[in-house]
Amino acid sequence: MSNSYRPVLWNKNKYAYDAVLIVAVIAYIYLFLRIAPSFHDVTRPVETPILRMRAFGSCAFLMLTLILCIGPLARLDRRFLPLLYNRRHFGVLTCIVAFVHATYVINWYYVFSPTNKYVALLNSNVSFGQVLGFPFELFGVFSLLVLIVLATTSHDFWLSFLTPKIWKTLHMGIYVAYASLVAHVAFGYFQNTTNSFFGFVFLGGALLVTGLHFVTARRESKQDGSSAGSAGMVPVCPVDELQNKRGRVVVLPDGERAAVFLYDGKIPAPGMATNTGRKTVAHHPPLRKRFQPIDWRWKTVSC
Amino acid sequence: MSANGYDGFFVGWGKKLPAGLPPFLIVSVLFMAGLFAGTAFSFVITQNNPGDGAFRFDIGRQTVIGVLEARPYPVIHVSPNDKYPDGHSIMLTGQGKRGVMQQAKSLDGQQVQARGVLLKRGALDMLQVAGRMKPAGGEIQPVDVTDLGTWRLSGEICDGKCYAGAMRPGTGLAHKACANLCIIGGTPAVFVSKGEVDGSSFFMLSDEQGNPLDDRLFGITAVLLSAEGQIEKRGDLHLFKINPDSVQVQ
DSSP, rough: OOOOOSSOOOOOHHHHHHHHHHHHHHHHHHIIIIIIIOOOSSOOOOOHHHHHHHHHHHHHHHHHHHHHHHHHHHHHHHGGHHHHHHHHHHHHHHHHHHHHHHHHHHHHSSSSSSSSSHHHHSOOOOOOOOOOTTTTTHHHHHHHHHHHHHHTTOOOHHHHHOOOHHHHHHTHHHHHHHHHHHHHHHHHHHOOOOHHHHHHHHHHHHHHHHHHHHHOOOOOOOOHHHHHHTOOOOOOOOGOOOTTTEEEEOOOOTOOOOEEEEEEOOOOHHHHHHTOHHHHHOOOHHHHHTTSSSSSOOOOOOO | TTTOOOHHHHOOOSSSOOTTTTEEEEEEEHHHHOOOOHHHHHHHHHHHOOOSSSEOOOGOOOEEEEEEOOOSSSSEESSSSSSSSTTEEEEOSTTTTOOOOOHHTTTTTSEEEEEEEEEEETTTEEEESSSSEEEEOOOOOOEEEEEEEEEEEEEEEEHHHIIISSSSSSSSGGHHHHHHHHHTOOOOOEEEEEEEEEEEEEEEETTSOOOOGGGGGGGGTSOEEEEEEEEEETTTTTEEEEEEOOOOEO
C-alpha cells in the first residue's frame, strides 16, 4: 500500500480562490506603480525601483496580515471557512511577493559597490547597539527565509513525511516570521516616515492580528475546557447528536484536536479508519500514529 | 444553527457552495479588494516628497575645468566662466558606489579637466566622472576659504551622490546601508541640516582635521542627530568639520 502525491489537487474552488488572489495582487501592484503615482504631489517622482520595493513589500505585509486573520476569523464565524480552505496557496503567493520585494532591495541598494551584494546586505549596517538605525534588514531576511521554508513544505507530502506534529510546529513559525516582519517595518520605514497613513495601516494590521487571536483564544479556551475528559476516555457527545456526513471536533487530553464523523450511519474511529479504506482518512496516515497512545474505545458502530 | 443564521457546511472539493455563502463571500472579497486598493492608493499619495535631485542625462555629458581639491573628498572649484559667472564648486564621484579619491590624489591642487554626468539637487551639483581626469594647464586660482565659526547642527549624515539625485529618496533609514556602502567606497559624505548656515542646509563632511569622515560615524548615518563642528566655506561649498565626540543621536 502506498500514497501518491500530486503537486496540486485542483478543483473548482481552488481555481476560484487562486484567481481572486492573483488578480488582487496584480491590481494592487498596478494601482501602486501605475495609477496612484500620477496623484502624488512631488517635485520629482520616487525612483521606480524604490517604488517597486515599497509596492511588493507593503503587499506582502498586507497579505501576511490577512493570512493570519483568516484562522481566527474562521473560528469565530464559519462563513470564513472557504478562505481557510486554500490558505496554503495564499502563503506561497505571499512568499513570492516578499521574494520580489527582497530582490528589488538587494539589486538596488546593495549593487554598484565593490562589495558583493549579499555580503553587503549582512555587513553594511551593523548598528546593533542602537534602536534608531538598528539593522532592520536582518529581520526582513529572517522573515523571508521562514516564508520560503513554509512555502516549500506547504504540501501533503511534507505533512506526511514530517508527521503532523512536527509539520504543525514548523508552520507555527509563521507567527515568528510575522513578528520579525513587524520588527523589520518598525525599525525601518516606520521610524523614518512622516506618513501617518502608513502608520495607521501598519499598527492597525498588527493589532488586528493580535486582537483576533486573543479573542479567539479566549473563546476557545472555554470550549476546550468543557470537553476535556478523564484518562483513557474522551467524551464527545451523545451518538444521536451527530449529524450524518458531519464531524464533531473534540479536544484530546494532550491539547490536540480530533474530529469524530458520522458517515453513512457509521462512526469511524481514527485508529480503525485506515483499515476501512475510507477516503477521508486514507489521505492522512500519520493521523493514525498520532492517536495510537490514546486508549480509543470507539469502534465502527451502526446507528 | 449559528448565531448569524448560517448553517451551511463548506466542502472544499464540493461542486456547490452552501446556500447563503456566495453573497457573504462576494461581500468579503469586495471589502478586502477595496481595502487593498485604498491602501495602495493612500500609501503612494502620502509618501514623503523625495526632492528634485536627479541625474541630468538630459543635458548630456558635461566638461568642467577648475582647481581640484582632493581632501576630504574630491571637489573641483570651477573658475568664473560663461556658465558659472561666480565660479562653482562641484563635488566629484565615480561610477556606482565608488569615489575618485585615488585618481584625485595625484592631481591635488592642479587645474584639471573632468568630464561626466551631472547630478543636481537645488544648488548642489556633483559630477559622476567618466574616464580619467587630466591636467588642464592654465592659471591656478586659489580657492576662497571663509571660516564661519563653530556650530551645532541637527540633521542627517548621508552620501552626497544619492542625496544629490542618484537615488530618490537618497536619505532615511531604508537608505542607511546604501549610504554606508557609498561613503566607504569613497563617495563624498554630506550632512543635510534641518536649519541653514550662511544660506545653506547642505554641507560636505570631514573630520576635525579635514580628512574623510571618521569610521566611527558610519554607524549613525541616516539617523537624525545633532553634532558640533567648525564650518568653512570653500569656494561656494560649505564644509562641516564634525567633532565625533559631540554627536548626539536624537
